[in-house]
Amino acid sequence: MNIFKRYMTPLLVSAGLLAMAALAGCGGGGDQGREPILGLPGATLSSLAITPATATVAIGAGQQFTAIATYSDGSSQDVSAKAAWTSATPAAATVNASSGVAAGVTAGNSNITATFGGKSAAAQLTVSPATLTAIAITPLTPSIAVGGTQQFAVSGSFSDGATRDVTAVSVFASASPATASMDAGGLALGKIAGTAQITATTGTLTASTVLTVTPAVLLSIAVTPQNPTVLIAATRQLAVIATYSDSSTADVTSGSTFVSATPASSSVASGGLVTGVSAGTSVMTASFSGKTAGTTVTVPAATLVSIAVTPGTASIAVGGVQQFVATATYSDNSNAIITNSAIWTSGTVANAAVLNTGIATGIAAGTSSITATAAGQSGSALLTVTSVAIPPVINPINLGRAAPFGVLAGTSITNNSGGTTLITGDVGSPSQTVDPTQAAGFNNYKSGAILAGAMTDLQAAITDGNSRICDVTFAGGIDLGGQTFGPGVYCYAGAISITGTLTLNGPGVYIFRTALTLNSTVNSVVALNNGATADNVTWLPVGPTTLAANSVFKGNILGQSAAITVGDNTTLLNGRVLTAAAVTLRNNQITK
Structure with a gap:
């Protein structure tokens, strides 16, 4: 060297x-x-x-x-x-x-x-007195991946027959710096796939070689969450995040294979959904493109003592659908949603059919008992199928004068300079480090009656949302990843997190309340199916909200007095970020 x-x-x-x-x-x-x-x-x-x-x-x-x-x-x-x-x-x-x-x-x-x-x-x-007569650059046929580096060296031949390293007194250049850049010391950095001629000049002598930059290579994978606890019959979605040589990351869960070392304790489906089977631990191993990573799942000794199916009664028209949710209660008084692992049956299949995801479909006018069974326990709800559609019982939350805003912060907005943030909606905050870029036709308010009115109506909307009767009440926190929910009011005493994909299924109002924090993991997704709309999805955290990088989030986040942080390249297509506290943005696309 x-x-x-x-x-x-x-x-x-x-x-x-x-x-x-x-x-x-x-x-x-x-x-x-x-x-x-x-x-x-x-x-x-x-x-x-x-x-x-x-x-x-x-x-x-x-x-x-x-x-x-x-x-x-x-x-x-x-x-x-x-x-x-x-x-x-x-x-x-x-x-x-x-x-x-x-x-x-x-x-x-x-x-x-x-x-x-x-x-x-x-x-x-x-x-x-020896003089330099020729130079050579090495290596001769280098190849690196995007994000990789290659150190070049230059050797000089002198008139006294000696060969010496002259890298330090050589000038390096790349003919295609967009493909591979060079620093003064001869270190090349691969930027995009392609080729670049690398030239070294020492005095009046030159030497060159061609550097090939190949597509980014997979360096490692990681399984998230690490060391989760899953109750018997409950599920937890695992996600696999790949890291590449260009420092990029991607969610490769769908392309990964999963193996449970102890399936008698907890099993894992092909898509990474873990189900608690019996008390114990099991190492879950994920594999993707020759890389492996793992996490340890613990199933507590608590036994399942009862199952509640919500809503307890529901009515749909013939051809309509209803999402039911199964909630298990355990011997230690803990709770877990077991919708995806329970066995679902319809008492009168001529009137209604039910899938293993808890989604029931009206077949003919009449009634049917929809039952969820797991670990020897069962719970039921009554479904009425009518020939005429019944309008939804829950009214949407009215945002009032806060509705035109895509981002609203009572104290400050911190936005990265030179980024790609674009807000399709009004922006409001008395303090803004860098004004977010907005689509044409929208305004940025830093004071005045319009900003004050929006803040007032935001608090009214939060009060409205917190007054709704809970369809599901949970004593702890929950990871919504891998779950499917129908319209309703879901209330949790602990934190809400989203790992992987949360699916909201069917038209109607969705309200998610937590007494603690709202968090999503890297590359997580909130998906809307069968008529569910973002305007009818409301998130009401008491504590701070943190959306991780590259997430796709839907719905309106209403913060009463806690900060909201939107991670790098996270999008809220059809959603709003509204709080009486501070908002942090970084390269985000937000459309109200």
Whole structure:
């Protein structure tokens, strides 16, 4: 390896010799005025030494000198980058004033001196009369992936028959910097797939090679969440996130295979949905494109004692659908939604059919008992099928004067400078670090009656949402990922998280309330099916909301007094971010 490449600045050659002006050869400057780096407290600088003490280079070649400081406590330190370097005879050899890299100019000798902390030391450099006759760049046929790097080196052939490393005194260039960029030390970075000619110039001599940049390669995968707890008959969606050589990430859950080490404790479906079977632990291993990762699932010893199916009564027209939710209660008084793992049956199949996801369909006018069964327990709800559609019972939440806003913050909006945030809707906040970019026809309010009115109506909407009667009440938190929900009011005492995909199925109003936080994981999705609309989806967290990077979120987030953070490249297509506190944005697309 070339010992000069990370210190030497490029030099130009004129008339076959290297003009070392770029090295600031004989000038002063440097760092002798700075405080020395001390060893232990109270230690002082005792001496300074240069290595090597003597060296010989050819004309056009370089030599790295190193300055070593020794302190009164016996410690020593490399201070080459902090010392001031000078050449006594710059006509023979120059030295970079701040790095200690010397280069031969003409045959002769020069003392190279380093000064640091009031101490000085010198080394002797001899420049032989040999001249540079040819150069070669290596490697000859390099290939890297997008995001990868390649270090190039240049070797020089001299008139005395010697071959030396001249990387430090070479100038590098990429003919296609969009494909691969080059730094001054000869390090290439792959940016996009393709080829780029890499050229090294040393004096008047040049050498080149072609660098091939291949598509980004998979470096690793990770399973999330790590070490989850899943109750008996409950489910938890696992997600697999891939990281590539260009630092990008992608959700590869659908293309991964999953294996449970102990399926008697917890099983896992092909899509990564884990089901608790019996008390114990099991390692879940995911595999994707030759990479593996795992997580440990724990199933507590609590037993399932009852199942409740909600809504308890429902009515749909012939051909209509109704999403039922099965909630299990356990011996430790905990709860879990087991909709996806329960066995669903219809008591009168001539009137209604039910899928294994809890979605019932009206067949003919009449009634049917819809039953969910798991771990020896059952719960039922009554479904009435009519020949005429029944309008939804729950009215949408009225946002009033807050409705025109895509982003509304009572205290401040922090938006990244130079990003790609685009708000299709009004924006309002008294303090904005960088005004978010807005689609044409919308306004940004920082004060005045319109902003004040929107904040007032936001609080009224939050009060309305919190007053709705809960269809499902949960004593703890929940991960909604991998679940399917029908219209209703869902209330949780713990945090709401979304890992993977949450599906909202069917027309009507959806209200999700949590006494704690609302969080989504990287690449999570809120999906709307069979007539569900984002305007009728409301999220009411008491605590802060954090949407992770690259998420696709739907619905209106209404924060009473807690901050909302929208992760990098997260989109809220048909949704709003409204809070009396602060909002943080980063490269987000938000359409009200």
